[in-house]
Amino acid sequence: MSNPVFYATPQQLAPLKPGDAFRLDGAEGRHAATVKRLTPGEPVDVCDGGGLRLVCTVTAASAGVLDVRVDQVAAEDAAAFGLVLVQALAKGDRDELAIETATELGVDTVVPWQAERSIVRWKADKAAKGRAKWQGAVAAAAKQARRARIPGVGELVGTAGLVDLIRGAGLALVLHEDAVDTLPAVVRSWRGSPAGQDTGASIVMVVGPEGGMSSREVDAFLAAGARTARLGRHVLRSSTAGPAAVVLLSEELGRW
Numbered sequence: 567m568s569n570p571v572f573y574a575t576p577q578q579l580a581p582l583k584p585g586d587a588f589r590l591d592g593a594e595g596r597h598a599a600t601v602k603r604l605t606p607g608e609p610v611d612v613c614d615g616g617g618l619r620l621v622c623t624v625t626a627a628s629a630g631v632l633d634v635r636v637d638q639v640a641a642e643d644a645a646a647f648g649l650v651l652v653q654a655l656a657k658g659d660r661d662e663l664a665i666e667t668a669t670e671l672g673v674d675t676v677v678p679w680q681a682e683r684s685i686v687r688w689k690a691d692k693a694a695k696g697r698a699k700w701q702g703a704v705a706a707a708a709k710q711a712r713r714a715r716i717p718g719v720g721e722l723v724g725t726a727g728l729v730d731l732i733r734g735a736g737l738a739l740v741l742h743e744d745a746v747d748t749l750p751a752v753v754r755s756w757r758g759s760p761a762g763q764d765t766g767a768s769i770v771m772v773v774g775p776e777g778g779m780s781s782r783e784v785d786a787f788l789a790a791g792a793r794t795a796r797l798g799r800h801v802l803r804s805s806t807a808g809p810a811a812v813v814l815l816s817e818e819l820g821r822w
Contacts, residue, residue: 568611571709573613573709574588579618584638588622588636590634591632599630605624606624606627609621617715618641618642619642620636644715649815650677653678654681655681655696657776660804662703668812669703669704669708669717677719682779683777683778697722731770732790732791732792735769735791736756736769737767737793740772741773741796742779743796746796771811772792
């Protein structure tokens with residue numbers, strides 16, 4: 567069974583080596599010592615959220631504080647072909663559900679998109695609060711999945727900003743029910759091209775809101791170089807499409 571994961575800052579963990587002692591306090595220390603009730607002798611991983619994992623053993627626990635001994639230090643490389651989920655804002659926290667599930671499945675970055683048909687609107691200071699909420703959601707999901715890397719959360723984009731993101735991607739997939747080609751077929755075709763040989767390239771998945779993307783949006787994305795792809799015979803909810811795409815891509819790219 568894998569060890570429970572808690573996070574500390576890169577500055578705290580970078581100097582540590584096997585045999586060193588470390589004290590986990592703050593919110594993570596309280597979670598470990600007070601909520602999870604970890605006790606001396608139990609194994610635990612402390613990660614920096616950027617790929618550094620310290621395999622540790624608990625040496626002491628008190629109110630809100632966990633003391634550990636570092637047994638191993640491992641730096642986990644980023645996966646080839648970074649997966650970026652562009653999730654349209656959706657009502658009923660379906661957008662948050664999508665990014666939580668995608669994080670558990672291995673997505674590397676999530677980007678909130680204010681689509682034309684998004685019922686939910688992030689305006690002014692609500693954009694900052696919404697992004698902070700997303701950051702908390704992916705951090706919690708990463709901890710649940712015991713990941714050493716916490717996905718990044720991009721700034722809110724409109725259609726123009728998304729067009730720029732598509733232009734900079736190695737491959738951009740617009741998940742659309744009217745697409746002719748399946749997602750695996752599109753990815754295999756791209757992998758067979760020179761552009762698909764660059765393992766540092768990002769793959770962007772664009773998921774629309776409950777009402778779907780407008781034809782104007784789809785045309786703009788295709789003009790920027792995106793390709794449409796379908797996930798199957800059935801129409802998926804906004805909260806389901808992104809995670810389903812992460813699963814298919816992970817299989818196609820050998821990440822699983």
